[in-house]
Amino acid sequence: MSKSKMEIGARLLGWYDRCRRDLPWRARPGEKPDVYAVWLSEIMLQQTTVAAVGAYFDKFIKLWPRVQDLAEAPVEAVMQAWAGLGYYSRARNLHACARKVAAEYEGIFPSDEAELRRLPGVGPYTAAAIAAIAFDRPAIVVDGNVERVMARLRALETPFPAAKKAVPRLVAEIASRKRPGDFAQAMMDLGATVCTPRRPACALCPLSGDCAARRRGEAEEFPRRAAKKPRPLRRGAVFYLRRADGAVLTRTRPPRGLLGGMEEFFGTDWGEGLAEAHSAPIAGVDLAFAGEIDHVFTHFALKLAAFVGEAPRGAEAPPGGRWRGPEEMAAAALPSVMRKAEARAKKFLGPAVLPDARIGP
Numbered sequence: 001m002s003k004s005k006m007e008i009g010a011r012l013l014g015w016y017d018r019c020r021r022d023l024p025w026r027a028r029p030g031e032k033p034d035v036y037a038v039w040l041s042e043i044m045l046q047q048t049t050v051a052a053v054g055a056y057f058d059k060f061i062k063l064w065p066r067v068q069d070l071a072e073a074p075v076e077a078v079m080q081a082w083a084g085l086g087y088y089s090r091a092r093n094l095h096a097c098a099r100k101v102a103a104e105y106e107g108i109f110p111s112d113e114a115e116l117r118r119l120p121g122v123g124p125y126t127a128a129a130i131a132a133i134a135f136d137r138p139a140i141v142v143d144g145n146v147e148r149v150m151a152r153l154r155a156l157e158t159p160f161p162a163a164k165k166a167v168p169r170l171v172a173e174i175a176s177r178k179r180p181g182d183f184a185q186a187m188m189d190l191g192a193t194v195c196t197p198r199r200p201a202c203a204l205c206p207l208s209g210d211c212a213a214r215r216r217g218e219a220e221e222f223p224r225r226a227a228k229k230p231r232p233l234r235r236g237a238v239f240y241l242r243r244a245d246g247a248v249l250t251r252t253r254p255p256r257g258l259l260g261g262m263e264e265f266f267g268t269d270w271g272e273g274l275a276e277a278h279s280a281p282i283a284g285v286d287l288a289f290a291g292e293i294d295h296v297f298t299h300f301a302l303k304l305a306a307f308v309g310e311a312p313r314g315a316e317a318p319p320g321g322r323w324r325g326p327e328e329m330a331a332a333a334l335p336s337v338m339r340k341a342e343a344r345a346k347k348f349l350g351p352a353v354l355p356d357a358r359i360g361p
């Protein structure tokens, strides 16, 4: 390793010794890490913030101070203690992992990264974090914080996610061989407290003299991100038909697929081309154009032409349809795109004139 690269690692560790975060699962300087606490915290921190994990970590440590205690607990009690932390498969895996460590490893976690990866719920990132933090093994730990720090430090022009595969090598270039556990935690702390996604505190950063993005005055411009592909646009038409008694015509979508089993107004298919000319689902009902509705789904944007029509009292619903009274409509399982159509149609048509609301003779 070149001298300047070694110096980056040393500067970071010097900062860590002064500014490290005091976390309940973290060993204090000079203390030996508690492997159980490191593992428990790393599982809880997957997709969850440090602030959210704190109280849960304390609760688990009080209820089950050792991995053997957790292994012996009923899975229902573990799930109950986890309630509110989300991603519940983690709790199931946590319990399965505790049982495996208790049964197959005599309650002692393995220190080897590959062996750790064989435990339930322990993926490559978590295995590296446990190996480094709990056992001071020279594992390269890369989370989102570390990716951001490295992208800025080296002003990586390759956009993420494509740049991900370059990051472990760049981290390895500056990693401390003497204190790999502290180095891993220092990188995480730097990303979490100084090199933050927005407004990084470069003036307080121990690596400001080494940082290429900072030199260019473009810290916040990194990491580069691949431009998102624009969503394709689909078009269609929707028909809001109201009968003279105030009932509205709806149908149920097929059980599978987009908005499966939900209720909707009649309409055309949603396609890539322009909506075809339309005819009302009930013969003889004139349609009026009430405007367009825009809605965005995960994989496409939708532009719906909304048409409204007034059907005579006693008009029968076409096959697959039903008339819904105003109270039923309020409670119907209508997706938000259909609620938008309903709002547009009501605005266009005005309130229904019900027989008992008529004024005069």
Ligand code: SF4
Pocket: 149, 152, 153, 194, 195, 196, 200, 201, 202, 203, 205, 206, 207, 208, 209, 211, 212, 213, 214, 219
């Ligand atoms: Fe991040 Fe700024 Fe430090 Fe560079 S100088 S690593 S951008 S905090």
